[in-house]
Amino acid sequence: MKPVAFDYDAAASLADAREALGARGPLAKIVAGGQSLGPMLNLRLARPQALVDVSRLPYLRRVSDEGETLLYGSGVTHAEIEDGIFPDPTPGWLPAIARRIAYRAVRNRGTIGGSLAHADPAADWVVTLTALGAELVVVAAAGTATLPMTDFIQGPFATALEPGDVLTGVRLRKRGPSARWGYWKFTQKIGEFAKASAAVLIDPERAEMRVVVGAIERPPIVLPEPEALIADPDRILSALEQATVSNPPATLALHAAAVRRAIAAATSPNGKESAS
Numbered sequence: 001m002k003p004v005a006f007d008y009d010a011a012a013s014l015a016d017a018r019e020a021l022g023a024r025g026p027l028a029k030i031v032a033g034g035q036s037l038g039p040m041l042n043l044r045l046a047r048p049q050a051l052v053d054v055s056r057l058p059y060l061r062r063v064s065d066e067g068e069t070l071l072y073g074s075g076v077t078h079a080e081i082e083d084g085i086f087p088d089p090t091p092g093w094l095p096a097i098a099r100r101i102a103y104r105a106v107r108n109r110g111t112i113g114g115s116l117a118h119a120d121p122a123a124d125w126v127v128t129l130t131a132l133g134a135e136l137v138v139v140a141a142a143g144t145a146t147l148p149m150t151d152f153i154q155g156p157f158a159t160a161l162e163p164g165d166v167l168t169g170v171r172l173r174k175r176g177p178s179a180r181w182g183y184w185k186f187t188q189k190i191g192e193f194a195k196a197s198a199a200v201l202i203d204p205e206r207a208e209m210r211v212v213v214g215a216i217e218r219p220p221i222v223l224p225e226p227e228a229l230i231a232d233p234d235r236i237l238s239a240l241e242q243a244t245v246s247n248p249p250a251t252l253a254l255h256a257a258a259v260r261r262a263i264a265a266a267t268s269p270n271g272k273e274s275a276s
């Protein structure tokens, strides 16, 4: 199938992009890497009258050091993170996550901001950036807002973005040498979205600990009492049962296994991210 006809506007600046979006109203859509929107256009699941292309905006393609945090422009690609082109606020976790997104061709074009704005529950950045406590910068008609991931992702393929809003940045805290991390996703083959995923952060220096479950038909689940779960992984299944409504036992067991493996990776002597 082919997309319905649309106008195309390659924005030269953020102001241009916002003006074009404002002029077109809700019938315009932003396109960044096009890796999620492209297939939706081809299948006519999205039928915008106009696309506003933000992929060339230098403002969205840089990373700024803010001291305690780094601000990633939303247009930074998965491949740029994989290649370590920009400073990494973590001890190597971001390139390891990026490396396992789809194939290199997708990673060359797909952007961190596009992935978050698309809000596929199985997307790697959606679950991992929730665990890392990322904040998102959104430029809207009313001004610039900063939202935690837990407010930004509102459901499967649903975010706090309103028509005309631009996600401009992802703010991440720098993690010191005592911080530990585990990420596990189940996929049947490379390039496939996860069937279950979990990410674990243990950062004693920042007094932050999170156990997050992804690839479930709702926003990522931040499980309560992470310390108790990490100390006693036998509690995971009942914690998941309480946090999710009516999931088949086999699905819950798969998610529980992902959580168990992410915890094992985070608490292993190396504290390394683990592969599926």
Ligand SMILES: Cc1cc2nc3c(=O)[nH]c(=O)nc-3n(C[C@H](O)[C@H](O)[C@H](O)COP(=O)(O)OP(=O)(O)OC[C@H]3O[C@@H](n4cnc5c(N)ncnc54)[C@H](O)[C@@H]3O)c2cc1C
Binding pocket: 029, 030, 031, 032, 033, 034, 035, 036, 037, 038, 054, 074, 075, 100, 101, 102, 103, 106, 109, 110, 111, 112, 113, 114, 115, 116, 117, 118, 122, 123, 124, 125, 161, 165, 166, 167, 168, 191, 192, 193, 194
């Ligand atoms: C074959 C294939 C396999 C894949 N496998 C995986 C995988 O294993 N894991 C994974 O995480 N992802 C996977 N993806 C998705 C990939 O990561 C995409 O890059 C990502 O989901 C979308 O990023 P994009 O820049 O291409 O966004 P686009 O496709 O351009 O846009 C996606 C959506 O976000 C909106 N948007 C984009 N940028 C902004 C912005 N700055 N502000 C506001 N709204 C914006 C668009 O309007 C659109 O609604 C896969 C994709 C393909 C094609």
